[in-house]
Amino acid sequence: MSDLLLEPAYGKKLKCLAGDCPENCCMEWIIDIDDETAAYYRTVQGEFGDELRKWMRVDGRKLGDTSTIAEQESGAEPCGEAPQAAQAASAPDGRDVLDDSGLFTGTSCTTFALNGTNCPFLQEDGLCRLRLTLGYEHTSETCREHPYNTEEYEGFAERSPSVSCPEVVRLVFETPVNGSGTTAAEDTKNYAGTAQSAITAVTSFTDAQLNPALTSSNAVKPSVQTYPDAPTNADDAVLNILARTRNSLLSAEAFDESLPLDAHIIDLIRRVSLLQPIINDEAPEYAFEFSDDIADQLISGFEEYRTADETPLLITLQDFCLFLRENLSILTDRWKHELEEVQTCAFDMEGVSGGAGMPGMAGFPAGKMLAGTGKESEVSSYRWDAEPEKKYPSFGAYLDAHRTVLSRLYAYYVYRYFLKAVNDCETPVWAGFIACGAFVPAFLSYANGTPLMKTAAWYSREIEHDSDNAEKILAYFRANLSTDWEDFT
Numbered sequence: 359m360s361d362l363l364l365e366p367a368y369g370k371k372l373k374c375l376a377g378d379c380p381e382n383c384c385m386e387w388i389i390d391i392d393d394e395t396a397a398y399y400r401t402v403q404g405e406f407g408d409e410l411r412k413w414m415r416v417d418g419r420k421l422g423d424t425s426t427i428a429e430q431e432s433g434a435e436p437c438g439e440a441p442q443a444a445q446a447a448s449a450p451d452g453r454d455v456l457d458d459s460g461l462f463t464g465t466s467c468t469t470f471a472l473n474g475t476n477c478p479f480l481q482e483d484g485l486c487r488l489r490l491t492l493g494y495e496h497t498s499e500t501c502r503e504h505p506y507n508t509e510e511y512e513g514f515a516e517r518s519p520s521v522s523c524p525e526v527v528r529l530v531f532e533t534p535v536n537g538s539g540t541t542a543a544e545d546t547k548n549y550a551g552t553a554q555s556a557i558t559a560v561t562s563f564t565d566a567q568l569n570p571a572l573t574s575s576n577a578v579k580p581s582v583q584t585y586p587d588a589p590t591n592a593d594d595a596v597l598n599i600l601a602r603t604r605n606s607l608l609s610a611e612a613f614d615e616s617l618p619l620d621a622h623i624i625d626l627i628r629r630v631s632l633l634q635p636i637i638n639d640e641a642p643e644y645a646f647e648f649s650d651d652i653a654d655q656l657i658s659g660f661e662e663y664r665t666a667d668e669t670p671l672l673i674t675l676q677d678f679c680l681f682l683r684e685n686l687s688i689l690t691d692r693w694k695h696e697l698e699e700v701q702t703c704a705f706d707m708e709g710v711s712g713g714a715g716m717p718g719m720a721g722f723p724a725g726k727m728l729a730g731t732g733k734e735s736e737v738s739s740y741r742w743d744a745e746p747e748k749k750y751p752s753f754g755a756y757l758d759a760h761r762t763v764l765s766r767l768y769a770y771y772v773y774r775y776f777l778k779a780v781n782d783c784e785t786p787v788w789a790g791f792i793a794c795g796a797f798v799p800a801f802l803s804y805a806n807g808t809p810l811m812k813t814a815a816w817y818s819r820e821i822e823h824d825s826d827n828a829e830k831i832l833a834y835f836r837a838n839l840s841t842d843w844e845d846f847t
């Protein structure tokens with residue numbers, strides 16, 4: 359672990375809702391058990407120990423199950439065994455896993471099986487029986503860490519909670535990016551007791567070049583900000599450039615919560631089109647060609663939808679939801695339902711030209727269309743179980759009405775993912791991933807009327823917490839942005 363651990367201001371405010379949580383994280387997910395904790399569970403005596411082992415699975419098999427994979431697949435019911443027997447069994451117990459032909463297939467993974475859709479230790483009151491019985495320190499690392507995620511970079515680490523948790527969504531929605539009442543310094547833990555080193559520039563590019571919004575007239579360093587600045591003094595020049603760009607993106611002097619989401623995305627596209635050539639010079643072996651033509655097409659797509667016709671953008675978003683439904687693993691039926699609802703709208707829209715005053719919207723079922731106020735919603739009005747959102751006369755009107763919270767959701771994704779481009783030097787691909795994190799929940803909420811808190815949390819649960827799904831979205835942007843972006847033409 360790095361000496362310097364950075365955390366957004368709301369990270370420290372998080373208090374688990376436990377029994378009051380509307381969507382407990384002990385539901386639906388299969389919980390990984392780390393090796394140390396799994397080893398401890400094998401030693402727990404008495405009835406509770408037996409119960410722990412009854413639910414433990416190693417690569418999906420009950421402890422002590424010696425049936426072959428073929429037998430498992432044919433539906434043979436494996437039998438549970440006492441821990442002593444499990445330890446003596448040849449399968450599956452160790453770290454090396456062999457398939458039925460004796461081939462090495464990787465390391466084993468210990469989990470708890472679900473009881474129905476829930477963790478078997480989730481009580482009716484929403485509390486964890488395992489934690490109540492054995493203590494917090496004997497829950498698995500996944501349970502102790504969730505909903506926090508820690509990313510390690512050269513010289514520092516960042517820890518932030520995920521919006522898959524309903525309470526985190528609420529905190530993100532209610533916390534201004536431009537200040538939270540705590541100072542950036544207070545949001546910085548320094549485990550080794552060493553002060554953050556002075557920030558030094560590593561390239562000849564100025565912050566104003568990386569951030570066109572930053573001018574000498576408004577370049578005043580704020581005393582408060584929700585997202586602490588990342589240090590920019592690493593040996594890795596690409597990391598420094600990314601950190602400087604993200605710092606300026608989320609800085610109080612540059613980040614404008616009154617902008618609608620599409621304006622933020624246009625800004626992000628402009629920034630990465632400036633940034634990528636700089637990064638290509640620093641790391642030519644990873645060069646990613648993001649042409650000005652692609653950037654211009656993307657930007658004009660967003661601009662045209664505001665000034666002329668929403669249809670191309672809406673169809674692109676609906677196609678993207680179809681891509682999610684067809685190509686990604688889906689954890690919950692409600693998420694599948696959200697994506698399918700949108701497809702109904704997409705189907706209805708085909709061949710329909712926009713009606714007067716509502717370009718591109720004529721195909722939406724009339725019963726679902728209510729006149730939107732277009733007024734800014736109060737942030738405090740966002741609730742998990744809010745009434746279905748009013749339908750807005752256009753997606754633009756929806757984005758305008760939700761501009762503050764969508765700005766904050768977008769900032770959350772910028773904070774968590776922008777620096778990840780250090781691993782592949784593909785800033786446009788990560789920009790696409792960041793844009794999706796805010797755009798897809800907004801579009802689902804607009805199209806289906808589902809409260810934005812839910813669509814934001816569900817998107818995170820299904821995408822952020824599933825590395826295969828996240829990788830498929832990155833691959834989608836890698837393929838489209840490095841060649842052409844036909845959906846906008």
Ligand code: SF4
Pocket residue numbers: 373374375376379380381382383384504505522523524525526
């Ligand atoms: S989702 Fe969040 S609030 Fe709900 S039980 Fe999990 S950590 Fe607590």
